[in-house]
Amino acid sequence: MNYFSQSPAQDIISSSSRFLAGYVLVSLGVLLAAGGGSWDINNHLMNKPETFFAPPHAVLYSGAGAVVTGAIILFRTSRHIGKIIRPIKLVVAGMLMLVVAGPIDFVWHSAYGLDGLLSPPHFVLVSGMIASSVGALAGMVYHGSMAFREPRLSSPLILIGMLPVWLATSGMVDMFSLPFSHTGYFDFDPHPVLGVAVATLAFPFLMSLVACSSSTLAGRRFGMVSAVGGAFIATNMLTSIVPNDALLATIPFYAANFIPFIAADALLSFSRSRILGYAAGAIIGIAFFTLYYPLITYTFDKVLEQKTIWPSLIALRYFQMIGTVLPLVTVPAAALGILGAVASDKLILKNKAL
Amino acid sequence: MILLAVVVATALLLYLTLSLNVFPQMYQSIEPRRPEAVITDVSLSTPVINLGQTFVISVTGTNRGEEADMQIVSAGFPNLTKAENIKVLEHNFAQTPILIDVGDHIGSEYSGNERRVNALYPSVEAFSRPWAGGSTYNIDLQVKPEAEGKFVVFVKSIAFPHSWNGAHWPHEGISDYQKELVEVYHIQVTKP
Numbered sequence: 001m002n003y004f005s006q007s008p009a010q011d012i013i014s015s016s017s018r019f020l021a022g023y024v025l026v027s028l029g030v031l032l033a034a035g036g037g038s039w040d041i042n043n044h045l046m047n048k049p050e051t052f053f054a055p056p057h058a059v060l061y062s063g064a065g066a067v068v069t070g071a072i073i074l075f076r077t078s079r080h081i082g083k084i085i086r087p088i089k090l091v092v093a094g095m096l097m098l099v100v101a102g103p104i105d106f107v108w109h110s111a112y113g114l115d116g117l118l119s120p121p122h123f124v125l126v127s128g129m130i131a132s133s134v135g136a137l138a139g140m141v142y143h144g145s146m147a148f149r150e151p152r153l154s155s156p157l158i159l160i161g162m163l164p165v166w167l168a169t170s171g172m173v174d175m176f177s178l179p180f181s182h183t184g185y186f187d188f189d190p191h192p193v194l195g196v197a198v199a200t201l202a203f204p205f206l207m208s209l210v211a212c213s214s215s216t217l218a219g220r221r222f223g224m225v226s227a228v229g230g231a232f233i234a235t236n237m238l239t240s241i242v243p244n245d246a247l248l249a250t251i252p253f254y255a256a257n258f259i260p261f262i263a264a265d266a267l268l269s270f271s272r273s274r275i276l277g278y279a280a281g282a283i284i285g286i287a288f289f290t291l292y293y294p295l296i297t298y299t300f301d302k303v304l305e306q307k308t309i310w311p312s313l314i315a316l317r318y319f320q321m322i323g324t325v326l327p328l329v330t331v332p333a334a335a336l337g338i339l340g341a342v343a344s345d346k347l348i349l350k351n352k353a354l
Numbered sequence: 355m356i357l358l359a360v361v362v363a364t365a366l367l368l369y370l371t372l373s374l375n376v377f378p379q380m381y382q383s384i385e386p387r388r389p390e391a392v393i394t395d396v397s398l399s400t401p402v403i404n405l406g407q408t409f410v411i412s413v414t415g416t417n418r419g420e421e422a423d424m425q426i427v428s429a430g431f432p433n434l435t436k437a438e439n440i441k442v443l444e445h446n447f448a449q450t451p452i453l454i455d456v457g458d459h460i461g462s463e464y465s466g467n468e469r470r471v472n473a474l475y476p477s478v479e480a481f482s483r484p485w486a487g488g489s490t491y492n493i494d495l496q497v498k499p500e501a502e503g504k505f506v507v508f509v510k511s512i513a514f515p516h517s518w519n520g521a522h523w524p525h526e527g528i529s530d531y532q533k534e535l536v537e538v539y540h541i542q543v544t545k546p
Contacts, residue, residue: 046423048449048483245421249384253377256369263365270358283366290373308466310423310515311484312387319378326374 015081019143022074026091026136027160029066030129031235033098034167036060037126038239041117041180041295046244046311052109064098064125067132071095074139087142090135097128116181117174118188126175129168137161141217141348151348153217155224163231166210170292173202178295179302192302199299203292204285204333208340209347211261211284212277215268216348222269225280229261233291240294246312247294260287277345278338285337289326293318300325389513390419390520393427394490396509396539404546408498410443411539413480415511416490419520422513424466425485427493430477430508430530434500437476445493451480462532464516474531477508485513499543508536 036059043049043056071091078084105121115122140161144153153161175181177199181188190198211225218224237254241247264280271277289296297318301309304324309317392415399410415427427447431440437455445451454460458473480493499505508530513521524537 046484246387250377250381253372253381256372256377259365259369259372263362263369266358266365267362271355279362283362287369306468308468308514310466312421312423313515315381316384316386319381322378323374 015077016143018073018077019139022070022077022091023136023140023143024157024160025070025073026067026095026132027070027140027164029063029068029070030133030136030164030168031063031160032066033060033063033125033129034164034171035235035239036063037129037171038167038236039243041174041178042240042243044117044180052106061102064102064128067091067095067098067129070136071132085139085142087135087137087139091132091139092135094128094131094133094135097124097131101125101128112183112185116183116186116188117178118176118181119186122175126168126171130165130172133161133164133168137165144217151217152219155218155221155227158214158217158224159227159231162210162214162228163235166206166228166232167235169206170203173198173206174295177202177299179298192306195299196303199292199296200288200329200332201336203288204336205340205343207288207291208281208284208337209344210340211264212268212281212341212344213348215265215280216344220269220272222265225265225268225284226258226262229265229284230258233257233261236291244294244311244314247315250293250315254290254293257287257291260284274345278341281337281339281341281344282334283337285333285335285340286330288333289322289329297321386515386517387420387422388518388520389417389422389425389485389487389515391422391425391511391513391523392416392418393509393511393523393537396537398507398539398541400541402542402544403499405499405502405543406546408496409541410494410496411507412492412494413509414490414492415523417485417487417513419513420487422485422487422521423515424481424483425511425513426479426481427491427511428477428479428509429493429495430475430510430536431497431506432475432508433503433505434476434497439498439500440476440478441496442478442480443494443496445480445491447480447491447493448482448485451478451493453478460532462534464512464522464534466514466516471532499541502543502545505541505543507539507541509539510534510536 036056040056074088074091078088101121101124108121140157141151145151176190177195179189214224214228260283264283267276267280294314297314394416395414397412403409413427417425437453442451454473454477456473459470460473461467462469462471482491511523524535527535527537530536
């Protein structure tokens with residue numbers, strides 16, 4: 001008698017838990033990598049590191065290591081059951097991009113020294129992070145849907161799955177909007193107007209898409225949008241504000257970003273009206289200029305004044321411009337927020353993510 | 355439904371009031387940091403050398419004020435025509451010093467990189483980013499003059515943000531092509 005063979009039921013349970021472990025590992029890995037990336041941007045601003053071997057890079061590539069481990073678990077488990085679903089193919093593709101980007105990034109640093117935010121290896125790296133995190137989230141939803149018979153996920157999994165997608169995609173938007181890509185060798189800086197346009201259109205859309213999708217996946221339960229928004233606020237606070245002493249005083253301002261998320265959460269949870277759902281998207285979208293503080297200061301200053309913003313002067317410059325910028329971007333941000341809510345409806349409810 | 359609308363409208367109003375009025379007023383009164391750049395020592399290895407020989411100039415700078423986002427110690431050589439006659443022997447700055455050659459783009463008027471001009475002569479910019487208050491850094495340069503006569507060295511230090519007059523050193527003297535004040539040192543270069 002073979003005591004080690006499993007019954008089909010045990011096999012399914014074992015595979016399910018291995019899938020879950022793989023997805024969670026991929027998502028947490030991307031979370032770590034995206035957090036490290038955000039810390040790295042600040043480190044470049046404040047300390048101008050000259051070597052590839054900087055602490056933020058260690059965090060970033062530890063995250064990439066977790067993604068690789070998670071992707072291997074998912075791939076092996078899929079092969080065991082004889083079916084590789086599309087989200088897992090996406091995770092594996094993203095993982096391969098991460099694996100390729102690491103050595104290229106090292107070579108790029110060695111050849112060109114201090115690199116800009118947008119560089120070929122960074123683009124591949126962030127693309128890999130987006131693909132892996134979207135794949136992991138879609139995979140969690142796929143397996144969750146089998147249990148709930150509709151697109152649903154538990155609150156912790158929504159948090160673990162959504163936050164990396166949000167952070168990694170924000171990193172991509174940063175690349176094409178922040179003026180941090182002009183080095184001695186290359187000038188990949190976006191045109192200032194284009195940078196502002198990318199930030200004003202992409203951030204509200206992304207925020208609304210993430211918030212509305214989180215709410216839908218949670219069955220419109222109150223607290224989910226606030227939790228995801230709060231997690232993003234906490235991550236950005238830890239990686240972009242806390243490392244800069246001069247910004248510590250602005251933590252109360254940054255914490256106020258929680259308010260629009262609670263308001264949108266209430267609208268999405270206590271009303272089934274589609275119009276109010278779109279209103280929630282608009283509210284979230286409007287908050288993009290305060291949510292992406294402090295780095296967004298550089299994007300908008302490039303159009304307004306083009307002064308050198310030293311790290312200790314970011315807050316001063318930001319609060320000089322907020323009265324001008326916020327009223328100007330409110331309408332397009334609200335419109336893109338509504339569009340994000342519409343896209344969320346289409347993506348989640350029509351199950352196209354799978 | 356009405357209660358929900360009231361709660362959401364109140365929240366939105368609170369967020370906009372805080373973002374557009376309360377916090378901007380609170381934070382715009384924050385004073386920029388006041389770093390104080392000072393060159394504490396400049397020493398030349400010899401007052402006279404023969405043409406073809408080298409001399410060593412050692413420059414020590416400190417920040418006697420609040421932390422600077424960046425502070426530069428600059429040594430300019432108006433009698434040189436190429437930066438290859440300057441060699442960094444030793445330094446303890448946080449970043450690698452930069453050799454500026456004739457024609458390179460360089461900041462001016464204490465603006466950082468805002469108002470760029472073309473360099474008229476070679477110089478070395480040593481900097482630490484950030485430069486903590488009370489910290490001192492030093493650089494030793496080996497220089498080979500190209501002609502006989504008086505060989506001049508311009509020394510200055512600038513801290514950023516350049517929020518007050520104490521953020522640059524010296525406070526008086528001659529102004530260089532970057533419209534920044536410099537202290538002048540020299541040695542005599544004689545026939546071999």
